[in-house]
Amino acid sequence: MKNLKTLAVLGLTAVVSLGLVACGSSTQAASDTTDATTAAASAETDQVYRTLDEIKESGEINIGVFSDKSPFGYVDEKGDYQGYDVYFANRLAEDLGVKANFVSTEAANRIEYLQTGKVDVILANFTVTDERKEEVDFALPYMNVSLGVVSPADKVVTNLDDLTADDPLIVISGTTAETYLIENYPNLTLQKYDTYANAKNALENGNGVAWVNDNTEVLAFASENEGYQVGIATLGSKDTIAPAVTKGNQTLLDGINEEIKSLGEEQFFHKDYEETLVTTYGADYVNELVVEGGVTE
Amino acid sequence: MPDLGLDVLWKGSNLLRLLGGLGVALRISLIAVVISIPLGLLLGTLMTGKNVILKFILKLYLEFIRIMPQLVLLFMVFFGSTRMFGWQPSGELSAIIVFTLWGAAEMSDLVRGALISIPVHQYESSEALGLTKVQTYCYVVIPQTVRRLIPLSINLITRMIKTTSLILMIGVVEMIKVAQQIIEANRTTSPNAAFGIYLVIFLLYFLACWPISLLAKYLERKWR
Incomplete structure (x- = not known):
C-alpha cells in the first residue's frame, strides 16, 4: 500500500516534470529561432553596433550607465536613474528624438557591453585611456x-x-x-x-x-x-571622461560629438553640475571638473 | 541599538524595489531548478548505464560545468554567444540557461551517486524474487534513491538561489544590485545603511531558503 502511494507520487512528479521540460524546451526553441534571425541579420551587415539612423528608427537608444555610483550614475528611491552621466544621457536621447533605455553596467564589463553591441553608448564615468582607445571609440570629453x-x-x-x-x-x-x-x-x-x-x-x-x-x-x-x-x-x-561607442560606429560617434559641441554653447554641463554634483563637490570646483563643448585646455 | 540606517528602506519605494529584486532572483533560480532537476534525473540515470560513449560525453559535460566558475559561464553565454553567433540573449535568459546547465550537471552526479549506492544484492534479490527490471526500479531502487536525493538536491537548490547574486555582472538587476543602488544613493545621508540593508538581505535570503529546507525535512520524514 505504502509502495503504491509512493509510486503514485513519483508518477505524478514525472508527468509534471516532463510537462515542464517540454514547456522549457519549447520556449528555448522559440528564442533560438529569434536568435537565429538576429544572427542572420547581423551576418548580412557584419557589424555588432547600430548606426545612428538605426537607433533613430527603433525609437530607443540603449545607454550603459552605473546604477550604484552616486553622484554620477545611481538609482533614486523612486527607482529612476539619476546623476551627472544620466542627466547628459537623458538630454542626448531627447535631442536624438528617442527614448533612453538605461542598462546597469559594472566597471569591469563596460567594454564588453560595447563590443557585443548590447548597448549603443556607455556613459558610465568612463575615463579615456590609451588601452581603452584600442577597444572602443571615445567621443569628446565632458569631464576632467x-x-x-x-x-x-x-x-x-x-x-x-x-x-x-x-x-x-x-x-x-x-x-x-x-x-x-x-x-x-x-x-x-x-x-x-x-x-x-x-x-x-x-x-x-x-x-x-x-x-x-x-x-x-x-x-x-x-x-x-x-x-x-x-x-x-x-x-x-x-584625464578626461567621455562617452564611448562600439569601435567603428562612426555615425553615432559623429552624432554625439556634434551634440556635445552644441551643448557647449548653452553651458549645458555647468547646469548638469549644478543639478547633480554641486551637493557633493561644492560650487568652487565646477571649472576644474567640467568640460564644455569637448574643449580641454 | 546602533544606527543601522534602516530608515532608507522606507524612503520612496525602496523596500518594494528590494523585494522586486528578490523576485527576480527567485524567478530565475526556480525556473532553472524546475527544468534542471528532471533533466538531472534523466542524465544521472544515463550515467549509470552501459553506453560508454554516452557516459564519456556526460562526464565531460559534468566536469566542464563543475570546473568553470559560474561567473565565467554567465559571461560565456551572455557575451560569448553574441561574439560567436551574433545571438542577443537577454541577461535573464542567459542566467536561466547557465543555471539550468549547472543544475542539471550537478543533479546528474547526485543521481548517479544515489543510484550506485544501492547495493548490487538488492538487484539480485529482486531478480531472484521474479521482479522484472521495471518493477525492480519502481519498487526497490527509485524509492530509496529519491529519499537519499532529497537532502542533496535541497542543498543544490539553495545554492542556486544564493548564486543569483552573480547575475548583476550581466546587467540583471536582482536583490544585491538593488541593495547596492540603495546604499550608494544614500551614501552621504545614511552612511550606516550598508549594515542595515545587508542584514535585511540576509533575512530575505533566509526566508526564501528556509521553507525549502522545511519541505525537505517533511518529505524525508514522510518517506522514511
Missing part, C-alpha cells in the same frame, strides 16, 4: 579627472614641493595616486592603506599631513567632513 590633495584646514598643504621626507602622505594602495607619487616625488614618504575607510581614519588621526586620491574623492571628502580643505584640486596628468 586628476588627483587632488586634502589636508586638515589648520595646516593646508598647497604644494607638494614644500613637503619633506618627515611629512608622510596618505595614499590607498594600488591607486593612480600611489603610482604618480612614486614616479614624481620619490623623496616623499608614503603611508599606504588598503581601504578607503583605513585611509580616512589615518587622516583623522593625524598619521599623515595630507591624503592624495582622485580629486573627485578628496573634494567629496572635504565637503562631507568639517575641518578639512582641498589644498590642491588638480595634481598630475589630467
